Amino acid sequence: MMDYENLEQSPAYRCSSAAVVDALGSDVREGLISEEAHTRLQRYGQNTLPSAPPRPAWLQFLAQFVNPLTILLLAAAIISLVVWWIEHESPFPYEALTIFAIVLLNGLLGYVQEHRAEQAAAALQAMTVATARVVRAGTVQTRPTAEVVPGDILVIEEGDTIAADARVLDAIALRVAEAALTGESAPVSKKSASIEQEVGIADQTNMLFGGTTVAAGRGRAIVTATGTATQIGRIAGSLEQTVEKETPLQRELDHVGKWLxxxxxxxxxxxxxxILLVDRVGALNELVDIFLLAVSLAVAAVPEGLTAITTIVLSLGMQRMARRHVIVRKLSAVETLGSTTVICTDKTGTLTQNEMTVRAIVTASGRVDFTGTGYTPQGAVLQAGQPLADQPLKEEVKAALRAAYLVNNASLLLLDGSWVVQGDPTEGALLIAAHKIGLEEENLQGRFPRLSEVPFSSERKLMSTAHHDAVHGEQILIYSKGAPDVLLARCAFERVGGRGQIIPLTEERRTEILAQVACLATEALRTLGVASRALEREKIDEIGELDEWVEQELVWLGVIGMIDPPRPEAALSVQRAQQAGVRVIMITGDHPVTAVAIARELGILKEGERAMSGLELEQASDEEFQAMVRTVSVYARVAPEHKLHIVQALKANGEIVAMTGDGVNDAPALKVADIGVAMGKTGTDVAKEAADMVLTDDNFASLVAAIEEGRAIFANIQKFLRYLLSSNIGEVLTMFFGVILASSIGLISEAGTGLVVPLLSTQILWINLLTDSGPALALGVDPRDPAQMRKPPRDPKTHVISASMWSSISVIGVLVALATLLVLDWSLPQGLLVGAGTLRYAQTMAFTTLVLAQLFNVFNARSDETSAFRSLLMNRWAWLAILLSLFLQVLVIYLPPLSMAFGTVPLSITDWLFCLVVASIVLWGRELTKLLARLLKRRRTN
Structure with missing residues (x-):
């Protein structure tokens, strides 16, 4: 029975860990069962902090009308309605009511677009949900942080974000960064011992607090409080809500929209x-009509929806990227992807499969080879191609693998008939090799229980554990593993022969061992050294806590060579990146020879090029290194701080850098890089928090796919911008020159007086509603063009709407206006082209031509260079949007109520054909300018 409330009276930090476990009705080894965890989740609620309630749908809808131009248009429509009521010049106020209907439809469309953008953002947020490892029913499970409940046993290690407040059960060199909560800049060491006196949060060294991060070490803890009951939850009301800032692209578009x-x-x-000067308008209803017309033109032509559509396109693009195993945490990263010039990538797990297999072990008496692949503990142990028979060599190999088995935090499990490694793949490979040589029969964990641990860190490149020997209890055994060169420097002896003779390490033997390491590396094997030492218990009791002091005067046991084969798709992805003008740099902690072998196989390193080591990097001056990074493509034996140095040097050279990382110490480099990319499987919470993107499959190919999607998204934004702006400019030029040149084209009142314009205000608003919504969004989801990955990266200093793009927008705008005014002139009885139609007929023809011209413009907008007829049928959404727009235009012309509302008359098939042919000028004219541009470009390159 859980007595959780008693912890409020006697705080968990003042109770023993066993008392806390009992009070919470949990079990240290088994944790909670699923049914009990579900019951507690229902009782205490989700482990989340309070957030602002979502804005009601009705407020979202009303917000669509809170816009100066929309308010002005509604005011003009109301005035028109009042004037109609006073003068009753027409039987029904069609124009005013139609404007109300169009504004309502526009508001509804804006609401739908905003709602879709929010849904897309929510879907992306769900993909990046935080997780925690908890013990449930005796197994370690990864669960969403929101489902963690009081009584859960947390399993934590370096880089994790603490899911909730918890009492420490056991800690191994555990240090937690609590600056976010306590202001303490240095990480705090955590222990399991209870604290007798009452202390503040900063001094509760046996407690972990939700939202803090593990800086080093590992341990377990039992959850004591979740959600608003946590320390950070109690002050959550005073925390500022995180607001997604506008990206540079959105700010630029907002500026363009205001300027236009x-x-x-x-x-x-x-x-x-x-109009007032030429037509000598004096009647009140005509003045209102002019006002309506001006406001309608402004509403239709001002691209106020640019940022909204951009957000939708970005969100939809991010969802596509998620389907390709890339979660984008910051919108600005999508823009930067298309400008990336350098990818700095880890080797293990990113370029390789992260499925380590031990291939060889070299000890004092020789070398043995292992067969078998993957995590199945089956395979032979061979010497020179024959089963291992040399007993002294076999005992040496066993000693090496015994050390590797014990200085290990992974576990090998048989689940549903398949062998699965829980933990680090490298450590899993060592367990499998130990099984192959028969060490599992010795029951190592039972004979050598672990007492303590000096955890691995990327700076030390070592890990050590201390064990009690149940057979020879007077000694404590220390086992170490790590980078061979680092570990060998701490060794003074070597184990030789079947009886375990310990002899001093000579300089000649050290040189020989390093040569063996280099030889394994030339086979593309990742190398790992193992060593041991025996200590008297009295010495450990005298010094106290185990630390790096035990990693001295070690006995060298041997070097283990492992293979982590390159991913099958990695070489092709490297090639695709290079074709796209993106340089690939590999950064690894492995031996330089191993790094070079893998890099050459993947095409990263060319013949004659070499790897640069971390030591060389440290010895070079900033100026020398800044010059080196222009040519060096492989860095080996590097520490996390070297990654930061590499990124800074590349950025100083003007490169746009994407950097991958997974560890706590990778966070500075991820933050400094233009695009920080964290690993989703092996990455720590700290790395993910610092990154702009997360690869859910830890695959380099996914990063290249993200660059491709980023380029496609940016290209699609340019497509709908090209379409919207050129179409809107065409409308403005049609109205402006139609009024200015009214007498020249025969645009005069049939009665000789009164207001005469090329298009009515309702027609302008209809065009805006019809062509600026569906077609624009359809262009925003245009399929990606494979040719994008054969172009160089985009210069981030260039504007989204370049000078050449403005030029093409202007050309199309002029063509749209020219086609519309040509049809208008041809349809009127007077003017340059003498026709025979009425004013209403001419306006209907111009209205239809302008709609058709904008629909032709959809094809133009897909590229500023490529012909519109290339991949003409690829975008089915564009074709659906065009067909829907045509259908609605037909209704407006032939359905009597709509015909009255929009001032149209029925058109004949001949009229439609004429409008279609003239409107196609927009397509053919733009095709001609594209052809000329391509010919000029070809001449310049030749």
Whole structure:
């Protein structure tokens, strides 16, 4: 029976760990069973901090109308309605009510777009849900942090973010960074011993607090409080909510939208003034009509939805990236992807399969080879191709693997008929090799129980454990494993022969061992040294806690060579990156010879090039190293701080750098890089928090795929920008020059007086509703063009709308206006081209031509260089949007109620064909300019 409430009266830090476990009704080894965990989740709620409630749907909908131009348009429509009520010049206020209907539809469309963007963001957030490792029913499980409950046994290690407040049960060199909660800059050492007196949070050294991170070591703890009951939960109300900042692209588009808005408003004012002067308007209803027309033009032409559509396109693109195993944590990273010039990648698990297999072991008496692959503990142990028969050599290999088995935190399990490694793949490979030589029969864990541990760190490149020998209890055995060169430097002796003779290590023998390490490395084997020593218990009791002092005067046992084969798709991904103008740099802690072998196999390193070691990096000056990074593509035996140095040097050379990482100490490099990329499987919480992106499969190919998607997303944003801006400019130019050149093209009132314009205000708003929504969004999801990965990276200093793009936008805008005014002139009885139609017929023809021209413009907008006829049928959404727009335009012309509302008359098949042919000028004219541009480019390159 759980007595959780008693912990409020007697805080957990003042109770023994056993008392806390009893009070919470849990079990140190078994944890909670699933049913009990579910019951507690229902009782205490999810382990989450309070957040602001979502905005109600009705407020989201009303927010669509809180816009100065929309408010002005509604005010103009109301005034028009009042004037109609006073003067009753027409039987029904079609225009005012139609404007209300269009504004309502626009608001509904904006609400749907915003809602979709929120859903997309929520879906992405769900993909990056935080997790914690807990013991449930005797097994370590990874569960969402939100499902952690009081009584759960947390399993934590370096780099983890603590899921909830918890009482430490056992700690091995455990240090936790608590600056976010206590302000203490240095990590705090944690122990399991209870504290008798009452102390503050900063001095509760046997407690872990939710939201803090493990800086070093590992341990277990029992959860005492979750959600709002945690220390950070109690102060969550005073914490600022994280707000997603606008990306540089969104800020630029917002600036473009405001600038265009001012220009369009100025044009609308000039156009209104021209109508007043030329047509000598005096009636109240005509003045209202002019006002309506000007506001309608401004509403239709100002691209206020640029940032909204951009957010949708970015979110949808991020969902596509998620399907390719890439979770984007920051929108700005999507923009930067297309500009990436260098990828700095780890080797193990990213370029390789992260499925280590021991291939060879070299000891004092010789070398043995292991067969078999994967995690199945089956395979032969061979000497010179024959079963191992040399007994002294066999005993040496057993001693080496015994050490590797014990200085190990992984476990090998048989689940559902398959062998599975829980823990680090390298340590798992050592367990499998030990099984192959028969060490599992010795019951090593039973005979040599672990007493303490000096954990591995990337700086030390070593790990050691202390064990009690149940047979020879007077001694404590120390086992160490680590980088061969580092470990060998701490060895003074070597084990030789079947009886375990210990002899001093001579300099000649050290040189010979290093040569053996280098030889294994030339076979692309990752090498690991193992060593041991025996200590008297009295000496340990005298000095106290185990630390690095035990890693001295060790006995060298041998070197183990392991293979982690390259991923099958890695070489092709490296090639694709290089074709895209992205340089690939491999950074690894492995031996330089191993690194070179793998890098050459993957195409990262060319013949004649060499790897640079961490030691060489340290010895070079900043200026020398900045020059070196221009050519060096492989770095071996590097520490995490070297990664930071590499990124800084590359950025100083003007490169846009993507850096991968998984450890706590990788966080500085991930933050400094233009794009920090964390590993989803092996990455620590600290690395993921510092990164802009997370690879859920830890695969280099996914990173290259992300660059491809990033380029595609940016290209799609340019497509719909090209379409929206050129179409809107076409509308503005049509109205402006239609009014300015009204007498020249025959645009005069049939009665000789009154207001005459190329298009009615309702028609302008309809065009905006019809063509600026579906087609624009369809271009935002245009399929990616494979040619994007054969182009160099985009210069991040260039604007999203370049000078050449503005030029093409202007050309299309002029063509749209020219086609529309041509049809308008041809349809009127007076003007440059004498026709025979009425004013309403001419406006309907111009209206239809402008719609068709904008639909032709959809194909233009897909590229500024490539012909529109290339991959014409690829985007089915664009075709659906075009067909829907045509269908709705037909309804507006032929359905009587809509015809009255929009001032249209029925058109004949001939009229439609004429409008279609003239509107296609937009397509053919742009195709001609693209062809000329391609010919000029070809001449310049030749």
């Amino acid at each position: 808005g001012l220009v369009v408003i100025l044009i609308a004012i000039v156009m209104s003034a021209t």
